Amino acid sequence: MFKSIFCGLSIFCLGAVARAQGPGYVFSEEDKIYQKVADVNIAYDGEVRSLSGLYSQGPVVIALIYTRCSGVCNPFLLQVKENMLVADSDERSRVLVVSFDPRDGSGEMRRLAIRYGLDNDGGWIFATTPQISELINSVGFNPVWDSVRAQFDHEALLVGINDEGFITRKLTGLRDFNAFTSLLRSIRNEFILSYPLPNENMVFSCFSYNPETGKNQPGTGLLLLLLPALLSLVVVFVLSRRHDRKPRF
Amino acid sequence: MATLQLKKLTSVWIITILVLFVLAIVFGILMRFNQGNAIHLSPVGFYSMMTIHGLTMIGIWFVAGMAAVNFLLQRYIKVSAGINVFALVLTVIGVVMLWLVTFVGEFHTGWTFLYPLPFRGAWKEWATPLFLLALGVLGIGWFVWSAGMLFQIFRKYRPAQAFAWQHLRKGSPEIETPPFILISTVTLIGIITCLVAAVLLLVLYFAEYFSSGSFVNDALLMKNLTFFFGHTLANEMLYLGLASLYELFPEVSGRPKFKMTWYVALAWNCTMVFILTAFFHHMYMDFVQPFAFQVIGQMASYFASVPAAAVTAFSVLAVVIKNPIRWSLTNTLFFVGVTGWLIGGVGAVIDATISNNFVLHNTLWVPAHFHTYNAIGNVLFSLAFFNWAANEFGGKGHTDKFTRLKMTLLIIGGSGFVIMFYIGGAYSVPRRFNVYPQEFSSLSILASAGALFACLYLAVIVWFLVNTVNKCLKVFSAA
Structure with a gap:
């Protein structure tokens, strides 16, 4: 009896210790799903508006990037742009490109839009926010500053928000057109079958x-x-x- | 002859169950009034209530059946009082933990806690591990209780005798297996099996919880295991109630005891085997489930339920038709319970048919059928046992001058309550919505009407509770 209790307690304690040592962060596309995105203020076109004001006009795809990125941000934005061009016109939604780097201002974001030829495209918004921590926490995105490389260590994350502000789908990494359209359909509250590989x-x-x-x-x-x-x-x-x-x- | 200790223990079970039943009904009524827009619960409040309502109802009617079988087994074999106390203590601890988890921890996954919902913490951080731990505590208590009773049965009956296989051969068997022993045996084995599935499920949950992402579960496997445990347990508790019916119904009706026949033996052996795969019918919407499993689910749903329902209905009718019956509250509850079980069972078999399930799945048809075979089926079997036991303990006869009034109110309240669900199901009203979607807002009146009928049902249960508790308490003052 004593042995059983001892073994049980040991397993429990060891498990608890193992859990405490974990990073507490998972690259999971299911993380934060069906939770509401933080209603932060976003600055673009010289004005500050609320995110809720934006998504209440229709679903939004959020792409989290920063302009000084020497890694995944550029290919990531290019692929989103290509996928948007190929997507059916009735499936397209606005893409909100938000910088998570506090050094980025409206000037940097404007130049980024021009570089991609999207500065006059009404379907694209290049914005910054003074409440970036709240925004990235609410969508489960955790960039880590690497002082040696002077770069953020982060994944490419696309977040689908429906017109009520709920996160319906997340895509991590550079994803194919099928995955992208499933995100566009999900933010229009269409039920998407999924099964983790x-x-x-x-x-x-x-x-x-x-x-x-x-x-x-x-x-x-x-x-x-x-x-x-x-x-x-x-x-x-x-x-x-x-x-x-x-x-x- | 039951010992005084067993009578006291059974009394404690009865009182505990009835008190929890009243509270769980109140939660159910509040939920229906909320759906009817008569009151306004917060979404978290509603779903916490839905979770604890389901958990409490499943839990109490399972232990009600177990307590009844435990008490009646004393007629055939020696049962352990120590294990009974162990199960009681662990059940009380488990229930307290679950109530804490839902009302303080705001855990609200629904009683099926489908993966990965418990890890999507829209509740206190400690609620998920405590919830899983509570299930573990209950599972240990119930496993030991079931294994203990099965052990005692096998001390007296060889497995083949306990399964009544000798009745499947030609000629009169040398040893006759009482139907009560057969049903108890097949049910206890089913309970042990589904509790093993629950252990596997909990181990997988805890493994993921403590692994920090290095171990993840397969959602399909977890859903299969959840319903292996949940669906099987919900059915086995019904069979526990039927075991009491087979033992007590002829006795309290003044008729000879049920005899074992080849078809009773065959039907209950079928139930033992097929109920273990019938849970696949919960997976029809899971497009990745192998199609063969879906077919097995449908076939097993028929084979597990139809033979047992047919022989039970036939046996009960054979007792009451053209025979003078001493009707009392006990056998009336049994008789009406069989009717409710059969009606709800037909609803269940309809829903377990793949083509129908695509229409009825997640509509109010589902709570309609399971409330039918529980609220006016299995619950009445256990209430019948409670009434019989309380009268035995209270030292009074089995006559109750209010039987007709109580049964009339119970039938009106219970039927009205489930009919509102059936009508909702017919109009495809979705289930598990705290407030009906706008498209169905005109049907919210059905929810309020259902709640009013449930109030009638509750009134009879409170009346029954007061009478039964008074009688049960007399055991403690007995010398």
Whole structure:
């Protein structure tokens, strides 16, 4: 009995310690989904407006970048631009490009828009916000300043916001057109089927993906469903071993 | 002959369950009034209430069936009082933790806590681990209780005898298995199986919770395991109630006890096997679930329910048709309960049919059918046992001059309550909405009407509670 309690407590404590040592940050596209984006003030075209004022006019796609980025921001914005050009006109939404670097001002953002040829496109807004911490916390984005490289360590994140301000979908990384259109449909409150692909952290996946054939095969997760019945058979076998030899009818 | 200790323990179970039942009904009524726009609960308040309403109802009617089977098993085998106390203590601790989690921690995933909802903390940070821990505490108590009873059954009956397999062969068997033993055995095995599924589920939840992202779960696996546990437990608690019916209904009606026959044996063996895969019918909307599982889900839903329902209905009708019956509150509750179970069961089988499910899924049809076979089905089986036991403990006869009035109010209240759900389901009103969407706002009157009928039902339950508690308390003053 003492051993069981000791083992149980040890597992609990070790687990708690392991948890406490974690970074507390996950690159998960499910993080913050269906939560409301912070209603921050955003500055563009020489005016300061609220984000809620913007999304209440229609769904918005937020792209988080900074102008001095020497990494993913440029290819990321280029791909968003290309995807927007290819998307059906009735599916297109406004793209709000927000800098998360406090050094960026309206001048830098204006020059960025000109560089991409989007300065006169009504579908694109290049903005800054004095409340960037609130905004990035509310969407689950956590850039980390790397003082050696003088760059932010960050992922490319696209956040879909519907007309009520809820985050309906997030896309991390440079994503293909299908993923992009699924984001555009989701911010119009269309239900999008999704199923996370098996990855190395998902030990008991119901399917294993074969990249050579491109097909899913049943995985260990489905086999795990047999376990309760098998263990119950063992329990029944063990319990029935104590059957009294002498019938007591 | 039940010992005084067992009577006291059963009395504590009965009183606890009835008090929690009244509170859970009040939560249900408040939710329906909110949907009817008669009162205004905050969304968090509504969903916390919905969570604790579901958890409490499932929990109390499961332990009600267990307490009844535990008490009645004493007629055939020796049952352990120690394990009964252990289960009671852990159940009380688990329930207190769950109430704390929902009302203080604002945990509001619904009782099905579908993955990954518990990790999407729109509630206090401590609520998710405490919720999972509470389920673990309840699971341990109930597993030990179930295994303890099964152990005692197998001490007297070989497994083949407990499953009544000798009745499936030709000729008269040397040893007859009482129907109560068969149903208790198959049900306890089902309970153990679904509790093992619950253990797996909790282990996977805790593994992800403590892994800081290095271990993630597969949503499909978690949903399968959740319903393996949840759907199976919800059905097994119904079978516990039926075990009491098989044991007590003929007895209190003044008729000979039910005999084991080949079809009763076959039906309940079918139930034991097929109920373990019937939960697949909860996954019809999951497009990644292998299609074969969907088919198995539909077939198992039929094979698990129809044979047992048919033999039970036949057996009950054989008792009451053209026979003089001593009608009392106990056997009236049993009889009406069978009717409610069958009506709700038909609703369930309709919903478990794939093509229908695409229309009915997540509409009010779902709460309509499960409230039917619970509120005017399984609950009445357990109330029948409570009434019978209270009369045994209270030392009075089984006559109740208000039987007709109580049953009339109970049927009107219960039926009216579920009919409002069925009408809502027919109009595709979505379930689990704290306030109806604008498209259905004109139907919110149905929710308020349902709540009013539920108030009638509640009034009878409070009346029943007062009478039953008074009788049960007499056990404690007995020498």
